[in-house]
Amino acid sequence: xxxxxxxxxxxxxxxxxxxxxxxxxxxxxxxxxxxxxxxxxxxxxxxxxxxxxxxxxxxxxxxxxxxxxxxxxxxxxxxxxxxxxxxxxxxxxxxxxxxxxxxxxxxxxxxxxxxxxxxxxxxxxxxxxxxxxxxxxxxxxxxxxxxxxxxxxxxxxxxxxxxxxxxxxxxxxxxxxxxxxxxxxxxxxxxxxxxxxxxxxxxxxxxxxxxxxxxxxxxxxxxxxxxxxxxxxxxxxxxxxxxxxxxxxxxxxxxxxxxxxxxxxxxxxxxxxxxxxxxxxxxxxxxxxxxxxxxxxxxxxxxxxxxxxxxxxxxxxxxxxxxxxxxxxxxxxxxxxxxxxxx
Amino acid sequence: xxxxxxxxxxxxxxxxxxxxxxxxxxxxxxxxxxxxxxxxxxxxxxxxxxxxxxxxxxxxxxxxxxxxxxxxxxxxxxxxxxxxxxxxxxxxxxxxxxxxxxxxxxxxxxxxxxxxxxxxxxxxxxxxxxxxxxxxxxxxxxxxxxxxxxxxxxxxxxxxxxxxxxxxxxxxxxxxxxxxxxxxxxxxxxxxxxxxxxxxxxxxxxxxxxxxxxxxxxxxxxxxxxxxxxxxxxxxxxxxxxxxxxxxxxxxxxxxxxxxxxxxxxxxxxxxxxxxxxxxxxxxxxxxxxxxxxxxxxxxxxxxxxxxxxxxxxxxxxxxxxxxxxxxxxxxxxxxxxxxxxx
DNA sequence: TTGTAAGCGTTATCAA
DNA sequence: TTGATAACGCTTACAA
Numbered sequence: 038x039x040x041x042x043x044x045x046x047x048x049x050x051x052x053x054x055x056x057x058x059x060x061x062x063x064x065x066x067x068x069x070x071x072x073x074x075x076x077x078x079x080x081x082x083x084x085x086x087x088x089x090x091x092x093x094x095x096x097x098x099x100x101x102x103x104x105x106x107x108x109x110x111x112x113x114x115x116x117x118x119x120x121x122x123x124x125x126x127x128x129x130x131x132x133x134x135x136x137x138x139x140x141x142x143x144x145x146x147x148x149x150x151x152x153x154x155x156x157x158x159x160x161x162x163x164x165x166x167x168x169x170x171x172x173x174x175x176x177x178x179x180x181x182x183x184x185x186x187x188x189x190x191x192x193x194x195x196x197x198x199x200x201x202x203x204x205x206x207x208x209x210x211x212x213x214x215x216x217x218x219x220x221x222x223x224x225x226x227x228x229x230x231x232x233x234x235x236x237x238x239x240x241x242x243x244x245x246x247x248x249x250x251x252x253x254x255x256x257x258x259x260x261x262x263x264x265x266x267x268x269x270x271x272x273x274x275x276x277x278x279x280x281x282x283x284x285x286x287x288x289x290x291x292x293x294x295x296x297x298x299x300x301x302x303x304x305x306x307x308x309x310x311x312x313x314x315x316x317x318x319x320x321x322x323x324x325x326x327x328x329x330x331x332x333x334x335x336x337x338x339x340x341x342x343x344x345x346x347x348x349x350x351x352x353x354x355x356x357x358x359x360x361x362x363x364x365x366x367x368x369x370x371x372x373x374x375x376x377x378x379x380x
Numbered sequence: 381x382x383x384x385x386x387x388x389x390x391x392x393x394x395x396x397x398x399x400x401x402x403x404x405x406x407x408x409x410x411x412x413x414x415x416x417x418x419x420x421x422x423x424x425x426x427x428x429x430x431x432x433x434x435x436x437x438x439x440x441x442x443x444x445x446x447x448x449x450x451x452x453x454x455x456x457x458x459x460x461x462x463x464x465x466x467x468x469x470x471x472x473x474x475x476x477x478x479x480x481x482x483x484x485x486x487x488x489x490x491x492x493x494x495x496x497x498x499x500x501x502x503x504x505x506x507x508x509x510x511x512x513x514x515x516x517x518x519x520x521x522x523x524x525x526x527x528x529x530x531x532x533x534x535x536x537x538x539x540x541x542x543x544x545x546x547x548x549x550x551x552x553x554x555x556x557x558x559x560x561x562x563x564x565x566x567x568x569x570x571x572x573x574x575x576x577x578x579x580x581x582x583x584x585x586x587x588x589x590x591x592x593x594x595x596x597x598x599x600x601x602x603x604x605x606x607x608x609x610x611x612x613x614x615x616x617x618x619x620x621x622x623x624x625x626x627x628x629x630x631x632x633x634x635x636x637x638x639x640x641x642x643x644x645x646x647x648x649x650x651x652x653x654x655x656x657x658x659x660x661x662x663x664x665x666x667x668x669x670x671x672x673x674x675x676x677x678x679x680x681x682x683x684x685x686x687x688x689x690x691x692x693x694x695x696x697x698x699x700x701x702x703x704x705x706x707x708x709x710x711x712x713x714x715x716x717x718x719x720x721x722x723x
Numbered sequence: 724t725t726g727t728a729a730g731c732g733t734t735a736t737c738a739a
Numbered sequence: 740t741t742g743a744t745a746a747c748g749c750t751t752a753c754a755a
Contacts, residue, residue, distance in 0.1 A: 042525065043499075043502070043503075043523060043748095045747090045748055045749085046748060046749060047748080047749095055725080055726090056725070056726045056727080057726095057748090057749085058725080058726065058727080058728095058749095058750080058751080059724090059725065059726075060749095061748095061749065061750060061751085062724095062725090062750090062751095064749095065749090065750075069724075069725095070724075070725085071724060071725090074724080074725085086523075088499055089748085089749075090503045090747095090748055090749070091496075091500050091503055092435050092439065092500070092503050092504060092748090092749095093439055093503070093731090093747075093748035093749045093750090094748080094749055094750075095731090095749090096435065096436055096439065096731050096732070096733095096747095096748080096749075096750095097730075097731050097748075097749040097750045097751085098731080098749075098750050098751080099731070099750090108454075111451075111454060111460040111463070111464065112457070112460060112461075112464075114455070117454040117455060117460075118455075120454070120481075121454065121455075124483065128483075128485070133496060133500075134483075135480070135500065136480060136481045137478070137479060137480065138463075138479045140467070140471075140477075142471070152431075153434075153476060156386075156431055157434050157435070157476075157478065159386070160386070160433045160434055160435050160436070160732090161435060180386060180429075182385065266668075295668060295670075298670065299669050299670075302669075322665060322668075325609075325638060325665075325670075325671070326642050326645075327638070327641065327642075327668075327670045327671050328668070328670050328671075386732095388731090388732055388733085389732065389733065390732080398741080398742085399741070399742045399743075400732090400733085400742090401734080401735085401741075401742060401743080401744095402740085402741065402742075404732095404733065404734060404735090405734095405740095405741090407733095408733090408734070412740070412741095413740070413741085414740060414741090417740085417741085432732085432733075433731095433732050433733065435732085435733090436731075436732035436733040436734090436747090437732080437733050437734070438733090438747090439731095439732080439733070439734090439747050439748070439749095440732075440733040440734040440735080440746075440747050441733075441734050441735080441747085442734090442747075503748095
């Protein structure tokens with residue numbers, strides 16, 4: 038029933054009256070074919086609407102001429118934005134990208150990465166791989182051939198010693214946050230966030246270090262919560278119900294902060310003082326004027342560009358193998374820390 | 381350098397001491413192999429860590445055992461949520477999905493679909509295809525073999541006469557919106573939105589029809605804008621600066637409405653009356669308590685389920701070829717229409 | 724510069 | 740129930 042079968046190299050060869058290897062040559066190399074034949078082949082290809090099958094190509098050649106992008110979570114705008122920037126940067130270099138979403142399934146409460154996601158991408162034989170965000174596990178990526186560089190953007194994979202990590206410096210990010218809050222006169226600064234994987238643990242540690250450095254060690258108060266608005270809400274609610282209410286709350290990310298914002302607002306309505314609040318990631322929701330959340334911008338575009346550079350250049354990637362590339366974040370100051378009263 | 385080459389059917393065959401066709405049989409059919417050999421093959425496969433290469437498989441067999449999901453825009457939560465629901469529903473039926481993001485590039489101001497996205501997906505030979513959202517053009521999809529059903533979720537593709545459209549009824553959605561606003565006493569109800577493709581044009585028409593049916597024909601006032609917050613803001617600003625200010629503004633979608641919300645708030649602060657505002661899609665941002673936007677829920681989950689049903693069952697899809705499946709939307713009422721004053 | 728033939732990892736056909 | 744052998748769409752020695 039395949040009425041509309043795509044034409045193959047063979048069809049083109051027949052049409053042009055040449056061998057199929059010659060057609061292949063025309064499409065894979067700039068030189069080595071006489072102009073005359075080249076024109077004939079191109080004409081035939083155009084006539085039939087032929088485009089090479091990318092996958093048959095990479096099956097045959099052992100490696101495809103494209104980069105694979107695996108996005109950990111499509112609902113996290115931080116990830117999709119970085120993925121998009123990377124794709125754009127790669128496209129400018131004339132490199133095709135293939136973007137797939139990681140399939141994460143929840144078996145009895147534990148998240149696991151469906152290995153088929155990764156293995157099907159590997160079967161496509163990309164020349165390099167970028168993973169945006171943290172994955173629940175990295176088993177499936179152990180099978181990546183040594184010749185294929187793996188770039189982690191944002192996430193951390195200690196289990197992949199050869200991977201290159203491109204992320205922004207959380208220590209610096211938290212330093213910015215704490216410094217900003219301290220300069221506003223805050224003295225009791227709490228933290229809320231999850232402790233579910235490398236990034237969250239690192240970021241909490243970064244907060245603690247920043248507090249120490251700022252001489253605010255004693256005011257540390259941490260409340261663990263999950264990565265949802267609801268989680269942020271309850272954690273903040275809890276903190277605000279303690280006797281020693283914090284005057285500011287630092288959140289692991291924007292989603293959590295947005296949940297916490299409700300608790301902060303309720304506290305204000307109940308006659309409490311305005312509690313300052315910060316997020317992290319500077320996702321576009323944080324910038325909405327209704328939300329107006331002070332947040333740490335990880336410089337997504339810079340991360341994407343650095344990643345694209347490595348993905349495009351295998352030699353460069355080889356050089357950076359196993360390293361961590363840290364970029365400097367920047368603070369986006371908004372109403373959640375600067376306005377004295379609720380709107 | 382391919383140190384970690386994945387084992388192939390041949391390796392397994394050698395290890396198990398059988399022919400490679402037998403290994404293939406074991407992995408592709410439940411029956412037809414003696415239990416003894418089957419066990420031997422499975423043991424060898426497990427030992428070597430073999431999993432079949434999905435793409436070599438579909439290259440050889442002419443069609444892969446998976447469904448392709450093409451998401452028009454990763455930044456639109458409406459789309460990613462529907463895609464995720466669909467994937468989940470398909471996974472429950474034991475069907476693999478492959479999800480790819482459409483690459484839309486902007487050449488001198490005109491958006492076009494990078495045909496490579498679609499043709500690469502087609503080269504993978506999915507057994508059916510779902511497109512979530514509207515694409516700038518459908519040329520690349522003309523090549524889909526007649527045997528492969530195409531399901532459009534949310535979007536409309538008049539250029540694909542064989543495609544099945546699953547979407548919610550915009551006429552009903554707008555009827556709900558207008559009825560709701562009318563019941564609140566609104567008499568001047570304006571509309572803002574783009575007119576860039578089928579869905580937006582249809583929705584605007586649905587609004588006009590709903591207004592007519594409600595006997596509010598004379599109060600129709602439409603302002604065109606692009607699909608961004610900024611677009612919504614300026615359109616609303618414009619409407620509110622006219623002499624006959626609307627008392628309510630209906631937006632094409634939530635993003636636009638969120639932009640319009642700022643204009644509405646400013647109007648209020650400037651001493652104006654509270655203008656009611658509605659969105660469309662009921663994206664999760666609309667539900668944030670800071671935003672609290674009345675919106676039309678398209679029943680994403682129902683759309684996803686219907687789509688999954690069609691994607692999974694080729695015969696059923698054949699039956700519905702070229703048809704449009706309309707689901708009933710529902711109104712999510714929130715503060716943006718019910719609260720008399722700003723918070 | 725061009726063609727022939729083998730092979731990428733798999734399935735499918737057909738004998739054995 | 741099994742195993743050769745020829746595809747699938749392509750690349751790539753190797754020969755011509």
